[in-house]
Amino acid sequence: MQIIHRVSEMQRWSDAQRQAGKKVAFVPTMGFLHEGHLSLVRAAKQAGDVVVVSIFVNPMQFNQQSDFAAYPRDDEQDRRLLSELGTDVLFNPDASEMYPDGYQTAVEVEKVSQPLCGAHRPGHFRGVTTVVAKLFNMVKPHAALFGEKDFQQCVVIKRMVTDLNFDLEIVAMPTVREADGLAMSSRNARLSPAQRQTSLCIAGALNTAQQLVGQGERRAATILRAVRDTISGQDGTRLEYASLCDPDTLEEVEKVTRPTLLAIAAWVGEVRLIDNRVIG
Amino acid sequence: MQIIHRVSEMQRWSDAQRQAGKKVAFVPTMGFLHEGHLSLVRAAKQAGDVVVVSIFVNPMQFNQQSDFAAYPRDDEQDRRLLSELGTDVLFNPDASEMYPDGYQTAVEVEKVSQPLCGAHRPGHFRGVTTVVAKLFNMVKPHAALFGEKDFQQCVVIKRMVTDLNFDLEIVAMPTVREADGLAMSSRNARLSPAQRQTSLCIAGALNTAQQLVGQGERRAATILRAVRDTISGQDGTRLEYASLCDPDTLEEVEKVTRPTLLAIAAWVGEVRLIDNRVIG
Numbered sequence: 001m002q003i004i005h006r007v008s009e010m011q012r013w014s015d016a017q018r019q020a021g022k023k024v025a026f027v028p029t030m031g032f033l034h035e036g037h038l039s040l041v042r043a044a045k046q047a048g049d050v051v052v053v054s055i056f057v058n059p060m061q062f063n064q065q066s067d068f069a070a071y072p073r074d075d076e077q078d079r080r081l082l083s084e085l086g087t088d089v090l091f092n093p094d095a096s097e098m099y100p101d102g103y104q105t106a107v108e109v110e111k112v113s114q115p116l117c118g119a120h121r122p123g124h125f126r127g128v129t130t131v132v133a134k135l136f137n138m139v140k141p142h143a144a145l146f147g148e149k150d151f152q153q154c155v156v157i158k159r160m161v162t163d164l165n166f167d168l169e170i171v172a173m174p175t176v177r178e179a180d181g182l183a184m185s186s187r188n189a190r191l192s193p194a195q196r197q198t199s200l201c202i203a204g205a206l207n208t209a210q211q212l213v214g215q216g217e218r219r220a221a222t223i224l225r226a227v228r229d230t231i232s233g234q235d236g237t238r239l240e241y242a243s244l245c246d247p248d249t250l251e252e253v254e255k256v257t258r259p260t261l262l263a264i265a266a267w268v269g270e271v272r273l274i275d276n277r278v279i280g
Numbered sequence: 281m282q283i284i285h286r287v288s289e290m291q292r293w294s295d296a297q298r299q300a301g302k303k304v305a306f307v308p309t310m311g312f313l314h315e316g317h318l319s320l321v322r323a324a325k326q327a328g329d330v331v332v333v334s335i336f337v338n339p340m341q342f343n344q345q346s347d348f349a350a351y352p353r354d355d356e357q358d359r360r361l362l363s364e365l366g367t368d369v370l371f372n373p374d375a376s377e378m379y380p381d382g383y384q385t386a387v388e389v390e391k392v393s394q395p396l397c398g399a400h401r402p403g404h405f406r407g408v409t410t411v412v413a414k415l416f417n418m419v420k421p422h423a424a425l426f427g428e429k430d431f432q433q434c435v436v437i438k439r440m441v442t443d444l445n446f447d448l449e450i451v452a453m454p455t456v457r458e459a460d461g462l463a464m465s466s467r468n469a470r471l472s473p474a475q476r477q478t479s480l481c482i483a484g485a486l487n488t489a490q491q492l493v494g495q496g497e498r499r500a501a502t503i504l505r506a507v508r509d510t511i512s513g514q515d516g517t518r519l520e521y522a523s524l525c526d527p528d529t530l531e532e533v534e535k536v537t538r539p540t541l542l543a544i545a546a547w548v549g550e551v552r553l554i555d556n557r558v559i560g
Contacts, residue, residue, distance in 0.1 A: 011447045019299070104390040105409075105443035111384045129385075130444075137445040163385035164410075165417040167291045 001083040003090045007138050010091050014052070014140040022049040026141035028132060031055035032072040033081050036176040036184040040145045041085050043173055047143045053082050054091040054135055056098060061127030067272075072189050091139060098134065107133045109159045112250050116152050116263050117274065120240055128153055129160045136161075141168050149175040149183050151263060151276045155250060175275070177203065183275045190271045198234050199268045205230040205242070206277040209262050213279050218255045220244040223262075231266050240265040240272070247278055256280045281363040283370045287418050290371050294332070294420040302329040306421035308412060311335035312352045313361050316456040316464040320425040321365050323453055327423045333362050334371040334415055336378060341407030347552075352469050371419060378414065387413045389439045392530050396432050396543050397554065400520055408433055409440045416441075421448050429455040429463050431543060431556045435530060455555070457483065463555045470551045478514050479548045485510040485522070486557040489542050493559050498535045500524040503542075511546050520545040520552070527558055536560045 004010045017024050025048025027040045037053075044051045055078055062068035075092075082090050106126050112118075113125035136144065146154050154172040161170055176184045181203035182196070191199055205227040212223050227242045245252045247261040256279065263276040284290045297304050305328025307320045317333075324331045335358055342348035355372075362370050386406050392398075393405035416424065426434050434452040441450055456464045461483035462476070471479055485507040492503050507522045525532045527541040536559065543556040 007445055011445075015447075102439075103443050104392070105440050106388050106390065107385065107413075107444070108388065109385045133387075134443075134445050137447060140447070159382075160385050163383050163414075164387070165287055165291075165414050167295075167417060167420070 001079075001087050001090055003079070003092060005092055005094065005097065007093060007097055010052075010089075010093075010138045011140065013089060014138075017050050018140065023143070024048055024139065024141045025051050026135070026139045026144045027051070027053045028135050028144065028146075029053060029055055030057045030071065030186065031078050032074055032186040032189070033078050034176075034184045034186060034188075036147050036149060038081060038085060039176050040147060040173055041082065041087060043171065044143070044145050045086065047145065047169075047171060048141075050088040051086070052089045052091055052139050052141065053087050054093075054139065056093055056131070056135075058098075058127060058131040059095060060099070060130055061124050063121045063123050070190065072186055091135075093138075098131070106130045107160060107164070109156045109163070112152070112155050112159050115245065115250050115252070116241060116243055117265060118152070120265065125153070125156050129156060132157055133160065133164070133166075136166055136168065143169045143171055145171045145173055147175060148172050149185065149275065151247075151261060152250060155248070181207075183273075185273060187271050187273060191268060195236065195268045195271065198236055199271075199273055201231050201234045201237060202264055202266055202273055202275045205264060206262060206275060206279075210277065210279045213256055218257060220252070220254050220256060223256065227262070227264065231264070236269055238267040240267060281359075281367050281370055283359070283372060285372055285374065285377065287373060287377060290332075290369075290373075290418045291420065293369060294418075297330050298420065303423070304328055304419065304421045305331050306415075306419045306424045307331070307333045308415050308424065308426075309333060309335055310337045310351065310466065311358050312354055312466040312469070313358050314456075314464045314466060314468075316427050316429060318361060318365060319456050320427060320453055321362065321367060323451065324423070324425050325366065327425065327449075327451060328421070330368040331366070332369045332371055332419050332421065333367050334373075334419065336373055336411070336415075338378070338407060338411040339375060340379070340410055341404050343401045343403050350470065352466055371415075373418075378411070386410045387440060387444070389436045389443070392432070392435050392439050395525065395530050395532070396521060396523055397545060398432070400545065405433070405436050409436060412437055413440065413444070413446075416446050416448065423449040423451055425451045425453055427455060428452050429465065429555065431527075431541060432530060435528070461487075463553075465553060467551050467553065471548060475516065475548045475551065478516055479551075479553055481511050481514045481517060482544055482546055482553055482555045485544060486542060486555060486559075490557065490559045493536055498537060500532070500534050500536060503536065507542070507544065511544070516549055518547040520547060524559075 025044035107129040231239045260280045265274045305324035387409040511519045540560045545554045
């Protein structure tokens with residue numbers, strides 16, 4: 001596995017692959033890789049001839065400096081995992097390579113960045129779309145893979161790709177869960193054993209909602225009340241939002257009459273977790 | 281000369297050129313081509329193996345709907361001129377191809393977009409950087425050529441290219457002038473014969489400023505007073521701004537001790553003209 005730190009070297013590598021007729025598949029990550037990331041890398045090996053994985057903890061997408069500082073990192077393990085999977089290139093630029101002095105540009109997707117996480121993390125998606133646009137210009141992929149655990153991020157990035165005419169395909173892959181249902185996240189490492197148990201209420205709330213819909217319940221207000229009760233019933237949790245919305249526009253719905261996104265963000269102690277499920 | 285209207289066809293054409301090892305040079309325009317544009321096309325033929333010229337009057341960069349409506353167009357003459365110069369592709373998308381329903385993304389360069397024209401045309405550079413980012417992803421050029429008549433635009437686009445890591449070269453070409461000194465602009469067509477004469481005061485003010493500096497004057501305030509007097513001395517003119525600033529950062533200077541950008545925007549009747557010169 002080749003490790004590339006410089007933008008220009010990354011661009012020349014991708015140019016050479018394209019010139020040789022190879023299809024480049026790309027998995028952008030913030031590192032501290034778990035099985036969710038690894039499933040994206042495996043899918044990338046199917047989607048392309050060569051696979052690039054980037055690791056960059058992007059300061060621009062953290063609305064709280066404390067969250068950025070606390071974000072877990074393990075470069076050595078990440079390298080080992082990616083190498084074992086047969087990744088071709090680990091692209092690992094540092095912050096001064098990504099945001100040199102004088103940097104002043106942003107990419108913004110206006111509507112679908114507003115609700116859900118966008119409403120609670122000001123500037124978050126602006127940071128995401130900016131860094132992803134930069135990474136696309138660095139890696140020049142034919143396909144880029146993202147996990148549906150960050151469902152809104154997938155919607156926002158697909159919109160950016162369409163709107164700015166990036167000539168590549170976005171592949172959204174299903175959320176990978178622990179055996180007990182918790183969605184995999186690098187942030188799970190920050191949960192205490194007791195919090196780890198408490199956090200199951202989030203996936204539990206998604207299941208409860210699906211059951212209600214299965215029983216014929218259509219009213220969003222009723223379903224969301226059950227979601228809130230399930231999460232707030234646990235000590236040490238704080239529901240940030242629960243929303244039933246259109247999976248394409250992210251506009252809230254009053255009735256669940258089609259496949260509908262149930263998106264949840266909740267704090268367990270000092271750790272913010274998100275999860276979602278398309279129900280209906 | 282091939283005429284392409286669809287984004288996907290443009291991308292496939294450029295892919296084929298790149299695959300064949302050809303260097304793609306690109307001149308983005310809003311049409312109604314004059315000698316300034318044509319000088320860019322000639323330079324593009326030197327800079328690349330194949331030349332793409334786009335014509336798209338971009339509604340997003342007009343802050344006034346009336347200016348957009350009044351912007352002159354002559355598709356037939358544009359086609360003839362480009363064909364005569366040996367342009368390979370005229371890329372001419374329509375507005376629904378560029379901004380389809382649901383469009384909601386913008387690219388913004390924060391600092392260098394603020395002063396000068398940015399201060400007087402809210403949203404103008406946001407529209408410029410967005411459409412140019414889109415065009416870069418459509419045409420995939422190795423080099424793109426812009427005229428220095430729009431000096432701030434050149435600065436803003438260079439900044440965007442650096443910040444978002446577009447893998448291409450920006451070539452800024454000198455302003456082309458009429459025999460009497462008026463900077464060429466599609467908007468000149470809207471001047472009456474009397475206004476056409478009046479408009480010479482703008483290039484005259486740039487020359488006056490250079491003469492003052494040549495005589496040893498260093499104080500920006502003194503130079504700008506002479507500029508204002510030259511333009512305001514003419515009936516039917518209104519100076520929008522005159523600024524002496526750093527050619528890279530566009531920050532205003534108090535003394536002209538290095539090569540310094542003198543940028544002017546002035547109204548002659550209902551027509552807004554801009555011009556500039558690096559003096560010192």
